[in-house]
Amino acid sequence: MSVPWWRSAVVYQIYPRSFADADADGVGDLRGITGRLEHVRDLGADAVWLSPIYRSPMADFGYDIADYTDVDPMFGSLADADALIARAHELGLRVLLDFVPNHTSDLHPWFVESRASPDAAKRNWYVWRDGEGVPNNWLSTFGEQRPAWTRDHPTGEWYLHSFLPQQPDLNWDEPAVEAAMHDVLRFWLRRGVDGVRIDVAQKIGKDPALGDNEPGRRHDEDWPSVHPRLAAIRRVLEEFDDDRVAVGEVYLLDQRALARYVTSGDELHLAHNFYFLRLPWSAERFRAAVDEFELLTHAGGWPAWCLNNHDHPRTATRYGHARARVAAVMVLTLRGTPFIFQGEELGLTDGAVPAEAIVDVDRRDPERVPIPWEPGPGTGFTTGRPWLPTHPDADRLAATVQDGNPASALELYRALLALRRATPALQHGSYRPVHAAPDLFAYVREHEGERVLVALNFAPFPRPLPAEAEGARVLLSTHAERTGELAGDEARVFELGRADQAPVAE
Ligand code: GLC
Numbered sequence: 394m395s396v397p398w399w400r401s402a403v404v405y406q407i408y409p410r411s412f413a414d415a416d417a418d419g420v421g422d423l424r425g426i427t428g429r430l431e432h433v434r435d436l437g438a439d440a441v442w443l444s445p446i447y448r449s450p451m452a453d454f455g456y457d458i459a460d461y462t463d464v465d466p467m468f469g470s471l472a473d474a475d476a477l478i479a480r481a482h483e484l485g486l487r488v489l490l491d492f493v494p495n496h497t498s499d500l501h502p503w504f505v506e507s508r509a510s511p512d513a514a515k516r517n518w519y520v521w522r523d524g525e526g527v528p529n530n531w532l533s534t535f536g537e538q539r540p541a542w543t544r545d546h547p548t549g550e551w552y553l554h555s556f557l558p559q560q561p562d563l564n565w566d567e568p569a570v571e572a573a574m575h576d577v578l579r580f581w582l583r584r585g586v587d588g589v590r591i592d593v594a595q596k597i598g599k600d601p602a603l604g605d606n607e608p609g610r611r612h613d614e615d616w617p618s619v620h621p622r623l624a625a626i627r628r629v630l631e632e633f634d635d636d637r638v639a640v641g642e643v644y645l646l647d648q649r650a651l652a653r654y655v656t657s658g659d660e661l662h663l664a665h666n667f668y669f670l671r672l673p674w675s676a677e678r679f680r681a682a683v684d685e686f687e688l689l690t691h692a693g694g695w696p697a698w699c700l701n702n703h704d705h706p707r708t709a710t711r712y713g714h715a716r717a718r719v720a721a722v723m724v725l726t727l728r729g730t731p732f733i734f735q736g737e738e739l740g741l742t743d744g745a746v747p748a749e750a751i752v753d754v755d756r757r758d759p760e761r762v763p764i765p766w767e768p769g770p771g772t773g774f775t776t777g778r779p780w781l782p783t784h785p786d787a788d789r790l791a792a793t794v795q796d797g798n799p800a801s802a803l804e805l806y807r808a809l810l811a812l813r814r815a816t817p818a819l820q821h822g823s824y825r826p827v828h829a830a831p832d833l834f835a836y837v838r839e840h841e842g843e844r845v846l847v848a849l850n851f852a853p854f855p856r857p858l859p860a861e862a863e864g865a866r867v868l869l870s871t872h873a874e875r876t877g878e879l880a881g882d883e884a885r886v887f888e889l890g891r892a893d894q895a896p897v898a899e
Contacts, residue, residue: 437810696729740802
């Protein structure tokens with residue numbers, strides 16, 4: 394069997410509100426994205442994942458969906474979505490959509506019908522409980538921790554919402570819900586999408602008895618029922634062809650639990666790793682995390698790596714510009730499928746959003762500011778008034794400014810993606826950590842005798858190279874000037890002799 398495309402792919406996440414605005418209303422849209430897809434192709438990525446584009450009241454900026462099978466007018470139309478998919482395919486890019494199965498908007502007709510009366514036909518499509526006090530100790534996400542339950546009028550019963558009250562949880566214990574959500578998938582798969590990113594995938598299995606969360610055991614997610622439900626989603630993808638991919642946002646901070654979502658061979662193909670994403674800047678911590686996940690998945694299962702997205706501060710903000718370059722080399726050379734968040738390839742930091750301009754319920758605005766395509770007002774994102782302030786460093790970090798400058802983040806990403814594409818060991822090779830000085834994380838990737846050594850210096854001062862690097866050809870470095878040591882914050886990639894010609898003792 395040939396290697397599935399998503400194993401060697403690099404996926405680029407697009408946050409539609411902030412990518413490109415074609416109709417000058419200050420909010421990004423599908424025609425804007427279509428017009429900018431060449432940037433993604435020129436970067437060397439293989440696929441795009443679009444955060445939600447569906448009809449939504451935007452209480453959670455599209456993660457509160459009122460119609461799963463229509464595009465929000467703010468983003469365009471179904472015809473615009475078709476055109477986007479067609480253009481992406483023309484450019485050789487696959488398209489993944491966000492699939493949000495855990496909750497709808499409170500304005501979704503299903504919920505409107507469900508809340509009307511305890512006897513409503515769709516009452517059981519959501520999770521309702523009667524009683525004086527909150528049904529259990531489950532908490533909702535966002536800001537301060539509040540009960541995940543809201544008492545509703547006119548029935549006086551409580552409904553479950555793992556996120557905002559405007560995002561009622563669907564009841565996946567009701568077979569009709571599961572069937573309806575499968576039809577949603579089919580609707581988009583028929584339109585040609587190549588896969589889905591599944592929002593909070595761990596949450597579609599909850600304790601049906603609504604038991605209280607206990608220390609060490611949550612009842613509101615990661616319940617055993619989640620696994621057959623994800624397997625059923627996988628089977629819907631397979632009704633089409635073997636090429637459609639399911640990527641889970643599995644927000645569990647335990648790699649052992651996470652691995653169970655990708656190792657059975659019949660559930661998710663890929664799952665984002667938030668334990669990894671949240672690590673502090675430490676060679677030891679990253680190496681330990683990677684080694685553990687490698688061990689958990691090497692018999693089956695393929696890792697996915699990313700260090701930021703629309704919910705988290707950007708890498709260049711968390712770690713700083715120099716370290717973000719080292720992080721880029723790491724994410725793009727580990728064994729697994731890397732995900733890049735739009736703007737990461739520009740080395741963007743979080744934007745500056747003054748308190749009065751914050752619009753997100755969880756204050757995630759800074760990582761969501763519009764992409765600076767060019768210097769000047771609107772930064773090439775919009776000719777209107779942008780929904781969030783444009784990036785304060787646009788003059789320095791805009792794509793047109795970086796283009797062709799070998800010292801830029803953009804050219805580093807392009808070089809890394811080109812190197813991956815040209816190097817089977819980086820795409821498919823095994824992973825073996827190598828002994829290295831403190832503050833270094835170093836590993837060899839090997840495929841059919843071809844071997845590549847990656848050495849990452851997490852310290853801001855020079856460090857000796859691992860012994861394996863002796864005499865090896867340099868394929869890439871974060872630094873233009875290179876010495877016999879790794880400079881502070883330098884990452885270097887080497888081509889080693891073929892394993893069958895020059896065995897290196899460990
Ligand atoms: C996921 C999304 C996030 C959203 C939440 C609720 O974590 O990435 O943006 O707010 O789910 O849908």
